[in-house]
Amino acid sequence: MLINHEFCEEKIQSPLQYTWSTFKANSIAFTAMWGVIILILTAVFADFIAPSPASGEAVKQLLLPPYWAEGGNMVSLLGTDALGRDFLTRLLKGIQLTLGGALLITLAVAALGTLIGATAALTRGIKASILHHLLDALLIIPTLLTALILIVLFGPSYENCLIAVSLSLLPQFIRSIYLSIESELNKQYIIALRLDGATNIRLLRFGIFPNMAEPIVTLLNGIFTLAILEISTLGFLGFGSPFLDAELGALIATNIEWVFSSPWLVLFPGLAIFIIILIFNIFTEGLRHAIIKVEDQ
Amino acid sequence: MLNYLLRRLNLLLITAFVLTLITFALSSWSADNATANTHYISHYLEYISAIVQGKWGLSAIDQQPILTKGLLAFAATLELCFIAFIIATVIAIPLGIVAGLNRNRSHDHIIMAIVLVGLALPVFWLAILSTMLPTLTGLVLPAGGSISAVFEIPSISGFLLIDTLLAADTYHLDAFFNRLAHLMLPAAVLSIFLTAEMTRLTRDSITVVMKSNYIKAAYTKGLSSTQIVITHVLKNALPSVIHQLRLKLSTIISFAMVIEIVFAMNGAGDWLLTSIKAGDYIALPTAVLLISGFILLTSIFIDILLMIISPVKRKSLYVD
Numbered sequence: 001m002l003i004n005h006e007f008c009e010e011k012i013q014s015p016l017q018y019t020w021s022t023f024k025a026n027s028i029a030f031t032a033m034w035g036v037i038i039l040i041l042t043a044v045f046a047d048f049i050a051p052s053p054a055s056g057e058a059v060k061q062l063l064l065p066p067y068w069a070e071g072g073n074m075v076s077l078l079g080t081d082a083l084g085r086d087f088l089t090r091l092l093k094g095i096q097l098t099l100g101g102a103l104l105i106t107l108a109v110a111a112l113g114t115l116i117g118a119t120a121a122l123t124r125g126i127k128a129s130i131l132h133h134l135l136d137a138l139l140i141i142p143t144l145l146t147a148l149i150l151i152v153l154f155g156p157s158y159e160n161c162l163i164a165v166s167l168s169l170l171p172q173f174i175r176s177i178y179l180s181i182e183s184e185l186n187k188q189y190i191i192a193l194r195l196d197g198a199t200n201i202r203l204l205r206f207g208i209f210p211n212m213a214e215p216i217v218t219l220l221n222g223i224f225t226l227a228i229l230e231i232s233t234l235g236f237l238g239f240g241s242p243f244l245d246a247e248l249g250a251l252i253a254t255n256i257e258w259v260f261s262s263p264w265l266v267l268f269p270g271l272a273i274f275i276i277i278l279i280f281n282i283f284t285e286g287l288r289h290a291i292i293k294v295e296d297q
Numbered sequence: 298m299l300n301y302l303l304r305r306l307n308l309l310l311i312t313a314f315v316l317t318l319i320t321f322a323l324s325s326w327s328a329d330n331a332t333a334n335t336h337y338i339s340h341y342l343e344y345i346s347a348i349v350q351g352k353w354g355l356s357a358i359d360q361q362p363i364l365t366k367g368l369l370a371f372a373a374t375l376e377l378c379f380i381a382f383i384i385a386t387v388i389a390i391p392l393g394i395v396a397g398l399n400r401n402r403s404h405d406h407i408i409m410a411i412v413l414v415g416l417a418l419p420v421f422w423l424a425i426l427s428t429m430l431p432t433l434t435g436l437v438l439p440a441g442g443s444i445s446a447v448f449e450i451p452s453i454s455g456f457l458l459i460d461t462l463l464a465a466d467t468y469h470l471d472a473f474f475n476r477l478a479h480l481m482l483p484a485a486v487l488s489i490f491l492t493a494e495m496t497r498l499t500r501d502s503i504t505v506v507m508k509s510n511y512i513k514a515a516y517t518k519g520l521s522s523t524q525i526v527i528t529h530v531l532k533n534a535l536p537s538v539i540h541q542l543r544l545k546l547s548t549i550i551s552f553a554m555v556i557e558i559v560f561a562m563n564g565a566g567d568w569l570l571t572s573i574k575a576g577d578y579i580a581l582p583t584a585v586l587l588i589s590g591f592i593l594l595t596s597i598f599i600d601i602l603l604m605i606i607s608p609v610k611r612k613s614l615y616v617d
Contacts, residue, residue, distance in 0.1 A: 133311050133312070133315055134315060136308065136311070136312045136315070137312045137315035137316050137319065137589075138319075140312060140316065140547070140589045140592050140593050140596075141316075141319075141547070141585055141588075141589045142547035142548070142550055142551040142588060142589075142592075143547065143548070143551065144551035144554070144555070145551065145584065145585060145588065145589075148569070148573070148581075149323065149581055149585065152573055152578065152581065153326070225416075225417075229419055229420075232419060232421075233419075233420075233421055233555055236421050236555075237555075237558065237570060249419075249421070252421070252422060252425065256425060259425065259429060260429070260432070263429070266422070266425060266426075267426075269422075270419055270422030270423075270425075270426070273419045273422065274417050274418055274419060274422075277416075277417035277419075278413065278414065278417040281413055281416070281417060282413070285413075
């Protein structure tokens with residue numbers, strides 16, 4: 001019903017556009033989105049923006065404080081570590097390894113988990129039942145313990161750390177995807193699609209996944225947060241990367257001896273982890289609200 | 298009800314079976330015996346009978362039975378989790394209720410901001426910072442170790458808090474309070490995550506309950522908010538919080554293990570790390586079996602408990 005009795009000037013937005021405009025209206029989430037973009041760019045171009053080459057151990061002064069503290073200088077903005085390496089460079093490299101690793105893990109887990117979860121939800125019988133019992137058992141084991149076991153099996157290195165963490169997070173993603181698809185399958189529009197003779201691929205593409213945007217965003221955020229925490233925890237325990245390219249957890253572990261004399265060496269990597277997780281969480285929370293609002297319309 | 302119990306028992310048995318398969322593969326890998334190539338089934342049966350008889354093998358470090366060592370370590374972890382859980386419950390439930398009742402108002406926003414921060418803090422980093430706390434602020438709390446070395450506590454139950462109480466005639470309550478003081482900082486660190494998680498769950502659950510018709514009916518009866526919360530809301534909101542918290546059990550235990558490593562306390566994390574670093578790989582399957590077994594039994598126990606205390610869930614059983 002047109003109110004102005006002329007023609008409709010207001011453009012009717014597609015769901016995607018509408019989600020975007022709702023999301024933009026939330027200023028905190030929008031700021032967080034820029035934070036996410038900056039963080040990802042930092043991770044990708046860490047080697048280019050770093051003030052000194054990552055391995056260049058130009059031994060200047062050891063344990064220099066950050067520039068604003070007494071005794072610091074502008075050459076090394078965040079000071080130097082016990083080997084005289086520029087700490088900002090180390091931190092950027094750490095962010096690259098931790099954040100990049102977590103993003104890779106999230107992508108890999110999402111792709112593999114969606115494939116397995118969707119297959120399990122759409123098939124019946126013995127295959128699905130075996131998968132479920134296996135998942136039940138794997139879900140019981142704490143993820144950190146699974147990652148620890150796998151890394152002991154593979155041998156400690158950064159790549160193995162990533163593989164171990166993604167395998168440890170896979171079962172819970174499969175289970176959650178499976179449950180979401182299962183609850184979608186009972187809805188009437190899916191049954192209607194089925195009666196139309198839609199194939200499974202078509203059912204997933206047009207019926208199920210468009211209606212699962214909100215749980216998928218929540219799930220991916222959960223996986224990402226856990227991945228960051230697990231990579232850094234494994235690194236902290238000494239199962240991650242060796243000394244040259246330290247990720248954030250390993251950075252904390254190597255500098256823990258100087259925690260009283262130069263606390264920033266421990267403080268900054270932890271803050272970096274904290275800020276990464278916080279910004280991503282605020283961003284996905286805003287996204288989730290926007291999606292819910294659009295779905296409620 | 299009987300049907301439900303049988304189904305839980307079935308889940309328990311099958312999951313336990315798959316678990317033992319996993320740990321069997323692990324322990325035969327760690328033993329790397331050349332003979333085990335052909336007779337997997339008979340080896341598995343031997344393994345199971347050894348597990349049932351309690352012969353879990355000997356630790357390669359000091360030739361002690363690995364089961365006793367593992368149980369002792371895990372008991373310490375559970376103690377830490379328990380104290381943290383008590384702290385978190387006392388703080389989180391009221392916060393969650395306030396946030397849930399004032400949804401989308403300023404109280405709610407402040408509490409949820411705190412929750413977001415609590416969930417984003419990396420646990421091991423927080424633990425390191427809090428080990429510095431006593432020296433920096435002059436706080437009189439021990440920041441490392443399980444109990445002062447002056448106390449010699451005979452291990453009776455395995456739980457140090459209970460053992461120190463049992464040894465009260467030698468040390469009065471000094472040993473107990475010493476142990477409690479050693480637990481304070483680690484438990485506080487662990488409870489930050491736990492509080493954030495519980496507050497979020499309580500808030501979500503209360504929001505769902507507040508939308509239901511019986512709450513509206515209670516308001517029209519003229520009950521005050523406090524009366525409604527006590528008589529109607531909590532009863533209906535808590536079961537789902539407990540159910541969700543059950544799923545977080547494994548995360549809580551892993552965090553507790555990391556915290557123990559930082560604080561150099563006796564516990565599953567410390568034990569596992571020293572065992573792995575010393576090449577004592579039999580600790581791995583033992584830890585998996587102990588911790589996962591504990592989580593499995595607890596979750597099934599909580600499931601059944603929820604079914605008993607919550608009439609709504611019980612009613613859903615009649616459907617199938």
